Amino acid sequence: MHEVSIAQSILDIAITECRKAEYKRINSISLRIGKVSGIKVQSLLFAFDIIKIDTIAHGASLLCEEGPVAGHCHECHNNFAVASELILACPECGGTRFSINGGRELDIVEIDVD
Amino acid sequence: MKVKVVRRILEANEKIAEENRRLFKEKGIFTINLMSGPGAGKTSLLVRTIEALKDKVSIGVVEGDITGTDDAERINALDVPVVQINTEGACHLDANMIREALDEIPLNDIRLLFIENVGNLVCPAEFNVGEDMKAMVLSISEGDDKPLKYPLMFQESGALIINKTDLLPHTDVDMEKIRRNALSLNSGLKIFKISCRTGAGLPDWTNYLTTLLAT
Numbered sequence: 001m002h003e004v005s006i007a008q009s010i011l012d013i014a015i016t017e018c019r020k021a022e023y024k025r026i027n028s029i030s031l032r033i034g035k036v037s038g039i040k041v042q043s044l045l046f047a048f049d050i051i052k053i054d055t056i057a058h059g060a061s062l063l064c065e066e067g068p069v070a071g072h073c074h075e076c077h078n079n080f081a082v083a084s085e086l087i088l089a090c091p092e093c094g095g096t097r098f099s100i101n102g103g104r105e106l107d108i109v110e111i112d113v114d
Numbered sequence: 115m116k117v118k119v120v121r122r123i124l125e126a127n128e129k130i131a132e133e134n135r136r137l138f139k140e141k142g143i144f145t146i147n148l149m150s151g152p153g154a155g156k157t158s159l160l161v162r163t164i165e166a167l168k169d170k171v172s173i174g175v176v177e178g179d180i181t182g183t184d185d186a187e188r189i190n191a192l193d194v195p196v197v198q199i200n201t202e203g204a205c206h207l208d209a210n211m212i213r214e215a216l217d218e219i220p221l222n223d224i225r226l227l228f229i230e231n232v233g234n235l236v237c238p239a240e241f242n243v244g245e246d247m248k249a250m251v252l253s254i255s256e257g258d259d260k261p262l263k264y265p266l267m268f269q270e271s272g273a274l275i276i277n278k279t280d281l282l283p284h285t286d287v288d289m290e291k292i293r294r295n296a297l298s299l300n301s302g303l304k305i306f307k308i309s310c311r312t313g314a315g316l317p318d319w320t321n322y323l324t325t326l327l328a329t
Binding site for chain 2: 002006009010013014017018021023031036038086088089096097098100105106107108109110111112113114
């Protein structure tokens with residue numbers, strides 16, 4: 001939904017980290033994007049390719065890894081991780097009392113620099 | 115050369131939200147981020163809530179709208195402190211907008227702060243502003259399919275206020291379906307059925323707020 005501003009945040013963080021470590025060029029930025037983070041990867045890549053021009057990340061690519069929707073069931077006490085976006089019942093026992101604790105991440109995990 | 119970073123991309127917003135939260139706590143203010151689609155009745159709910167509680171609780175309001183001051187004027191008429199934020203196109207409030215608006219609110223004199231978000235059933239749920247709880251309004255005229263179509267807001271909210279129940283006889287809306295699906299997304303959700311127009315059900319909501327503030 002807010003891919004341009006998110007692309008800008010990624011770029012700002014990566015450039016700051018790169019300079020802090022005294023490197024001169026960013027080759028790639030690895031991200032972990034949760035399945036229900038609300039981010040459309042295609043739009044994020046499109047935005048990033050435009051805003052990276054004229055920065056030390058002009059040759060950089062974004063490498064996106066998807067994080068599953070994860071939760072904990074309060075009935076069978078199992079932790080679960082699933083690929084579907086909408087969970088209405090625990091995939092293990094079918095219980096409806098559960099909490100979701102993963103799938104909304106939006107993290108930078110690693111940058112490749114020279 | 116690989117550099118491990120591990121940074122949250124939205125950390126700038128989270129950091130300011132945390133500062134707001136600390137400030138609210140220090141001042142003893144309970145803050146509710148009120149969200150809904152456009153026209154569900156957030157401002158009407160605030161007007162009704164303020165009328166019912168303002169003699170017992172000191173209330174302040176931050177109004178978020180893309181443009182205009184209509185909502186702030188409706189609240190201002192009730193003689194409680196209010197500040198209007200115009201997001202100029204942005205579809206939600208973020209923590210920084212709230213931080214800037216707080217300069218205009220007499221924080222020392224407030225116990226309960228409502229932040230009325232921009233009318234939008236999607237984006238407001240994605241951004242923390244430092245609130246103690248999120249609450250959402252869904253109106254009968256929006257239909258009973260909304261929980262499963264816009265799950266995040268239902269998952270993030272602590273309370274769901276179903277408004278315009280006076281319209282029920284004129285629609286095919288299945289109230290039980292709203293309740294069932296909302297609870298399947300969020301089993302801890304407190305649900306209130308009200309009509310801001312007739313006043314039906316409002317005491318359940320205002321009593322809930324009074325209890326929240328007492329704990």
